[in-house]
Amino acid sequence: MKRSFLALSGAILFSFSALAQKAEPVFKDGEAQIVEAFNNPDEWIREDLWVETEFDTDGDGKPDRVHVDVTRPKQTETEGLKLPVVYESSPYYAGTAGMAPGLFWNVKHELGATPPPRTHVEVKRRGERPIISNSQIRTWVPRGYVVVHSSSPGTGLSDGSPTVGGDNESLAPKAVIEWLSGKDNGYTSREGNEKVQAYWSTGKVGMTGTSYNGTLPLAAATTGVDALKAIIPIAPNTSYYHYYRSNGLVRSPGGYLGEDIDVLYDFIHSGDESKRAYNNRTVRDTEMANNLDRVTGDYNDFWAGRDYLNDMKPMKAALLMSHGFNDWNVMPEHSYRIAKRAKEMGLPVQIYYHQDGHGGPPPVSQMNRWFTKYLHGIDNGVENDAKAWVVRERDSQKEPTAYADYPHPAAQDVTLHLTKGGNTAGNLTTASSKAKATEKLVDDVNFSGADLAKAKTSENRLLYLSPTLKEALHLSGVGKIEIKLASSKPAANLSVWLVALPWNEAADAKIYDNIITRGWADPQNYKSLSKSKPLKPGKFYSLSFDLQPDDQIIPAGQQIGLMIFSSDKEFTLHPEPGTELTIDLDGTKLTLPVVGGKAAFEKAAN
Incomplete structure (x- = not known):
């Protein structure tokens, strides 16, 4: 009886050992x-x-x-x-x-x-x-x-x-x-x-x-x-x-x-x-x-x-x-x-x-x-x-x-208005614009978006800059552009870049050093995404669209720039140069998702 018990114990121990090795x-x-x-x-x-x-x-x-x-x-x-x-x-x-x-x-x-x-x-x-x-x-x-x-x-x-x-x-x-x-x-x-x-x-x-x-x-x-x-x-x-x-x-x-x-x-x-x-x-x-x-x-x-x-x-x-x-x-x-x-x-x-x-x-x-x-x-x-x-x-x-989440829970929309000077550099400001002014750009796909952003002056784009930031500004979420424009032709490309300036040309520069976010739209779809309508040359149309989502900390010493142009060499069709876009400044505004809202923007920018 004792030997049987020992044999059984040994078998159980062997079984446990085998299981343990699995x-x-x-x-x-x-x-x-x-x-x-x-x-x-x-x-x-x-x-x-x-x-x-x-x-x-x-x-x-x-x-x-x-x-x-x-x-x-x-x-x-x-x-x-x-x-x-x-x-x-x-x-x-x-x-x-x-x-x-x-x-x-x-x-x-x-x-x-x-x-x-x-x-x-x-x-x-x-x-x-x-x-x-x-x-x-x-x-x-x-x-x-x-x-x-x-x-x-x-x-x-x-x-x-x-x-x-x-x-x-x-x-x-x-x-x-x-x-x-x-x-x-x-x-x-x-x-x-x-x-x-x-x-x-x-x-x-x-x-x-x-x-x-x-x-x-x-x-x-x-x-x-x-x-x-x-x-x-x-x-x-x-x-x-x-x-x-x-x-x-x-x-x-x-x-x-x-x-x-x-x-x-x-x-x-x-x-x-x-x-x-x-x-x-x-x-x-x-x-x-x-x-x-x-x-x-x-x-x-x-x-x-x-x-x-x-x-x-x-x-x-x-x-x-x-x-x-x-x-x-x-x-x-x-x-x-x-x-x-x-x-x-x-x-x-x-x-x-x-x-x-x-x-x-x-x-x-x-x-x-x-x-x-x-x-x-x-x-x-x-x-x-x-x-x-x-x-x-x-x-x-x-x-x-x-x-805690994305967009950052403390992000709030801040609306920025445009002031004159876009062929060189107008201003982006939280104060409502009373400019009652229009500004014009001429499409030319031979210039890249980077060329236009770096140019001190250009008839081929409009650029509007925030004040130079005194401290870092955190953007988190989806920006939006509302724009009122007229075209010299029944159809035109519309491209928008949000850039950080001065442009960083250093060999180790990252794309986010210069391009914050971007967006594109067809003004012919100002009413409906599913049904475009040819533009009447010279007539103003209002449209709005989202820019690409982003989460970026813009460092002190930079300016945030809104650049409006027509054909984007890297992304859009390449029509012959010459289409004119006229922007109504009062009817155009940029909305940015700023962590801390308007108070944070004004603290950084003033």
Whole structure:
């Protein structure tokens, strides 16, 4: 009897020892830690498969399947370990058209004119199975996650057609997330019937990615799919109208003059070559060609259907957004508008802003806390952390400053009026203008915005300056311009920059040293975004529009300058020089979000 008891005790001890040696996620200070057992890439299991969707966008009469890859610790196979998933989807994984000659629209023409045709290109697919991408893997697999990638419809080895914001780009990741949470829609091949299950998944999924890859987490979240618990979109394009138009104006994303939605379609269309003719005919050459409207730039149902703000009602996922205030490609309004609506809906929301350009994720620790809470279910209190994190000027992106919210809760609108002298420099003042004056500028796209801002005098822009600041001034939020103008022609570009002067020409100068924020508009849309109306030359029209969101501390010794001009060489169409814009100073004002309000502005400026 004694020997049996000892044998049983030994068996129990061996069993406990074996259990103790099993690898599992480890958490410290509210974050998932790197686990050495998960940290050997040679032991990771890498495989690919296809997930069947509920749509057919390539016209073959069969539901489209999307190509998916999986990277997971070996313990999900050897020890039955189940882990949550970090998922990234993209149209870029299998290659793009690059900067092919003729791909972009020619912008050198008059406003309202039909542009000359552009050149279509074909993308050659690249990549070898089973690896679609290596992104996210080294960050998250060692911390106890499975990492999954998928190629968007019509790209790589995924069926379907790109639609650049169409419903299939929301429903494709939804189908993958449903497979990850137990749906029987996974297959070992593109066309076969052998099934595959995500038996290693806990059914909790988080998504992240940058730019287009940051758009798709939001797209998936707007479907309301239950298993998508958290998303971290980085510099996402949340509205294709806001990306390719601005307040009715045809306006390119920064760095990609002449890009439009059909250009992006060609840029990413790396899918099955046998399906491309059908896709091109139905999507690019019909739906896009009939609705993108480069002639007027007006808003319509096509653009409304590619604005994720309109689709947010079903969204449940906890949202951590990231954006750069000097991202002039995907501008900061894209994240601001979505975060604002998500807060209004009562969703968990944090936003991280930095002072640089396109891209830039939150610190890994911040992302880690978000996924630890919403994917692993660890009660780390992240929902009680600061709602806004802003990287201050010249601080490291890894060291944001915490704020109660964004915009800063102490920010108040301050209205500034204009006084005469804009061809050299008029004044910006809190005192109401009684100038009863007009001032004129002459459009000339040969001068860049920077050229105009630095010029001591110019007939091609109007510039109005605050007094030199005696102490730093903190701006936080969305500025607005109300402007009353007349044009010498039925159509004109309108561009507005808010600048900090004197212009810093130093080699290490940052863009925020000089450009505070910007905005663009089509005066023909003064009444309606969806219906432009030709201007009567010489007649005055009033319009107002928002500038891009910002959070910036303007240092003492600088002046804040409002610059009004017409064609913006980096962003707008390039008409022939000569259009005259006349600005009514009494009917024009600038509203700035100042931390501390009017008292803070006057204290700094007087």
